Amino acid sequence: MVLGVLFTTASCSGLRVVDELAPLLVENNIEVNGKATQSDDDFDIMRQRPNRGIGNVRLFLSMHQIGTSLGENVIGQWFKSIGEAPAVYDSIARINSAAQLGLHYFNLGFYKTEVTTYETVKRKKVIAHYGINTGPQYTINQYSLTSTSRFIDSALTFHTPSLTSGEGIVAENLENEQLSVLNFLKNNGYYQAKLGWIYFEVDTTRGPSTSQVVCIVDPYIYGGSIERKILS
Structure with a gap:
């Protein structure tokens, strides 16, 4: 019964009980090369997101505002816990989102990405x-591995690269290859190998x-022993 009364007095849009002077973010519109983005990753990057809702109905915002109006009591805290604080527009967050x-x-x-x-x-x-x-x-036209140590350089000829010609130069893929090379070294007796030994040059x-x-x-970046060891 209490819920029925509270929702009846709440705004249908979920915006009426918010400070009238505070502009609210209601949408992030992202276009990639002139078309609406199809990537969830783009929206996940956003530093500020609008309140959830259907169309103009911001149900979770309404719940939070109802809880605020009820004060610091059990019912008020419950409404605020399931609701969302107003997504008051933040221009700095928009600029930071563009940079990200x-x-x-x-x-x-x-x-050569440009973001406006x-x-x-x-x-x-x-x-x-x-x-x-x-x-x-x-994209990768040619990929090769080398080492400043002639012993490691010789060993790397037996490593199977995870990068292939024709694929995009994606940072995550480079990181995976870096880990693959590190594991290869450790599996072949270079137990003191470090991730910092391995880096990429892109031309x-x-x-x-x-x-x-x-x-x-x-391996000479950090010094120390680079001797290949054999477990007895």
Whole structure:
């Protein structure tokens, strides 16, 4: 019965009980190369997200506002715990989100990504807009492994790379290859091998489709023993 009365007095849009002077973020609009993004990752990157709801109905926002109006009691705390605080628009969060989108696509191999962002405001409701122009994805044309140690260099000829020609230069894939090389070294007697020994040099001067990637193992970076050991 209490719930029925409370919801009857709440705003249908979920916005009426919010401070009228506070603009609310109601949508993140993301376009990639002129089309609406199909990637959930893009939305996960957002530093600020609108309150959940269906259409103009912000049910979780309404619950939080009802809890606030009820005060510091059990019922009020319960409403606030299942609701959402108002997504008061934050322009700094929008700018930071744009920067994170640029970094995200850079890590996917789109090294010339450009991100533009702006806001539109109507009746204290804000839509944050993001336009992403990725440019071409840089791909691996040639991949090789080498080491500053001639012994490790010789051993690396038996390593099976996880990177292949034609695939994008994706940061996550490089990290996986780095771990693969480290495990290979440890499995072949270089038990003191460190992840910091392994790094990549990427040459993109010849263009997006003719990039060269070199994995370098330099055990002399940290010093210490690089002797290959055999368990007895």
